[in-house]
Amino acid sequence: MTPSSPGTTAAGEPPTSPAPVLRLRGIGWTVGGATIVDSVSFDLHEGEFLAFIGPNGAGKTSLFNLVSGITPVSRGSIELDGADVTNEAAYVRARRGLGRTFQTSSLWPGMTVADHVRLAAQAADGGSYRIWRRADPYPELVAKVLARTELAHRADTAADTLSHGEKRKLELAVLLVGEPRLMLLDEPMAGVSAEEVPALTELIRSLHREEGRTVLMVEHHMDVLLGLADRLAVMHHGTLLALDTPQVVMADPTVQQAYLGEEL
Numbered sequence: 001m002t003p004s005s006p007g008t009t010a011a012g013e014p015p016t017s018p019a020p021v022l023r024l025r026g027i028g029w030t031v032g033g034a035t036i037v038d039s040v041s042f043d044l045h046e047g048e049f050l051a052f053i054g055p056n057g058a059g060k061t062s063l064f065n066l067v068s069g070i071t072p073v074s075r076g077s078i079e080l081d082g083a084d085v086t087n088e089a090a091y092v093r094a095r096r097g098l099g100r101t102f103q104t105s106s107l108w109p110g111m112t113v114a115d116h117v118r119l120a121a122q123a124a125d126g127g128s129y130r131i132w133r134r135a136d137p138y139p140e141l142v143a144k145v146l147a148r149t150e151l152a153h154r155a156d157t158a159a160d161t162l163s164h165g166e167k168r169k170l171e172l173a174v175l176l177v178g179e180p181r182l183m184l185l186d187e188p189m190a191g192v193s194a195e196e197v198p199a200l201t202e203l204i205r206s207l208h209r210e211e212g213r214t215v216l217m218v219e220h221h222m223d224v225l226l227g228l229a230d231r232l233a234v235m236h237h238g239t240l241l242a243l244d245t246p247q248v249v250m251a252d253p254t255v256q257q258a259y260l261g262e263e264l
């Protein structure tokens, strides 16, 4: 058997790079005659962290809705790991490893922290919702996820009595039950106190750096993003104004103009 030379496969062909985790090509969304997202294209590779910034109403959440399948696209295509999912439902994309959190809290007020995670485990398992069931069918998974998100000491606490930072951690815990490879985080720092931001930032950083999860995140706090994001994407009036390293994007006069003098 002849060894292959560097840069070729055993068959002598150039190696094919793996398909991007996410590929958008010209996606757009028009509703009621208004174009909210227009011609957005980019590739996101395994283990990358891409952050979205942009003025209010720029279309960031709408873009996340299109990627996660909550809203069908009007135009363009979406691929996950090389498979066309443009017409696939949100739950199919979730089974392919896409997980998503929302800008506004999506928790059940009176339900405990542990029950949120149990319920997510049941749903991921394809089971029906039975929170009154006495035996805990997922004790190890619940314990693991709560430890990972530093919520073990809050397991029996009702979600509505948590601090904002803890609520955001619980949303991440619910997400982690499904072991997402691609996480879409929509303003995870929204409503979180300044004292809680560093721990939450560190948790997101470790999910990315230590566990190798690919992340798309919308965030208004640039100080949070600068230590996290590999690339920054700027949305403005539904289009992608810039997509590059944070340093290049922040020095871009067109981007500064879009913020009308606001500090980035």
Ligand SMILES: Nc1ncnc2c1ncn2[C@@H]1O[C@H](COP(=O)(O)OP(=O)(O)OP(=O)(O)O)[C@@H](O)[C@H]1O
Pocket: 031, 032, 036, 054, 055, 056, 057, 058, 059, 060, 061, 062, 063, 103
């Ligand atoms: N279902 C809808 N029907 C009509 N217009 C909508 C709908 N959803 C969103 N929009 C409009 O689309 C625009 C973009 O909204 P979107 O929430 O995506 O912006 P955003 O960049 O996430 O803003 P923010 O930073 O304030 O969260 C807004 O003008 C919004 O009013």
